[in-house]
Structure formats: structure tokens, C-alpha cells
Amino acid sequence: NAGVTQTPKFRVLKTGQSMTLLCAQDMNHEYMYWYRQDPGMGLRLIHYSVGEGTTAKGEVPDGYNVSRLKKQNFLLGLESAAPSQTSVYFCASSYPSGSGAYNEQFFGPGTRLTVL
């Protein structure tokens, strides 16, 4: 049971380049999330998904797109990277609504992205 995994762990991009971050979970969770972490800002929600084939915007969605084609995977895309997107990105997942364990989120190890 690997939990939540993220690839890659590190990436350096040049302004204008594109990339996709992959999140995978093996806990059969319905809900998945992408957060970004910046110094002194805590974690902020970028996009989220409440099930396969569904996605929605969070607090800071601009410049990002997501897809959830399979229940276990949640992809975060940057079409044209900007220096302001330099951050640490965390994926998380949780049990379905109504479950007693619904409230807890499980986090991946993070992806450190630098945009030059």
C-alpha cells in the first residue's frame, strides 16, 4: 500500500514551458486535491475532484488545469509556466463523503517546482 505518490519529486522549468504533475493513490479515495505551499502562506487549494471525470476550481486555480480520467490518478498541468508558480505542490486524497474517516486527508510527499 503506497498511499499517495507524486511524480516527479523535483523539476526546473523555464518560463513558458509546460509540464504535468502526476498524483496517484491506491486507497480507493473518491476525493482528490492539489495544493500549493509557499513560505508563510500555508497550503492553498488549486483544484479538486470529487470523483472520476469531475474537477473544480479551488482558491488559486489560475494558470493550472487538471484532469481525473481514472479514479486513482489526478493530473495537474501547467500550460505556460511562470516564475510565480515556483512552489511546492502537494496532492491529497480522502474517503467519500459520509464516511467517518472522510475528514482526514492523506498527503503525497510533494513536488518541488522551480520556474526560471
Place this chain on the structure above:
Amino acid sequence: AQSVTQLGSHVSVSEGALVLLRCNYSSSVPPYLFWYVQYPNQGLQLLLKYTSAATLVKGINGFEAEFKKSETSFHLTKPSAHMSDAAEYFCAVRNYGGSQGNLIFGKGTKLSVKP
């Protein structure tokens, strides 16, 4: 809307001293509250959570937190700090708005432990 405020971005204690990390929340409904710990260059690990079952919540590594509705607080404590407790700690509340169920995080408190 829910929110959390962590008082103090940096806290320094001596090894063996009491650890107290402060978190106040704002919520119009009974909140679900969490403390997460992040060690350097690692992901977030759940320390403990409050889901209304008991006001005093015990977590891993000797940490505990007490939910005080009258003070809208959920402070994290540990009686005796250890060097390995040096990390960043995040308080979070579950977002009831909409269907997303995401966590709303405080800005974090970095704990330093002096020998």
C-alpha cells in the same frame, strides 16, 4: 466560511520544555480540526484530529490538543520537547463550503528545539 489563525510563525523551546503551539479557528458550524506536521523537505503527516468525539485529543509522538469552543481554540501541546520535534506545524479546518471538503490551513508555525 471557515478559517484558522496560527499565532506565532516561529516558536523556540529548549529540549525538555513544554511545547505550546496556538491555533484559533472561525467556523459557523461545529468544526473538524486537524494538526499536521511537516519535517524538512517532506510531506504532511497527520498528528491528530478533532471530530467532536472528545475535546481532548491525543495524537502521535506525545502531542495532544484541546478543543475549546468558548475560546474558539485548538492549541497543540507536548509536555516535553525533543530535538526530533523540530518541524513546521499546520493547523487546519475542514471546509464546509460547497462540496469540496478540502482543508483550510493556517500559515504554519516553525518549531525549533534548542539542546
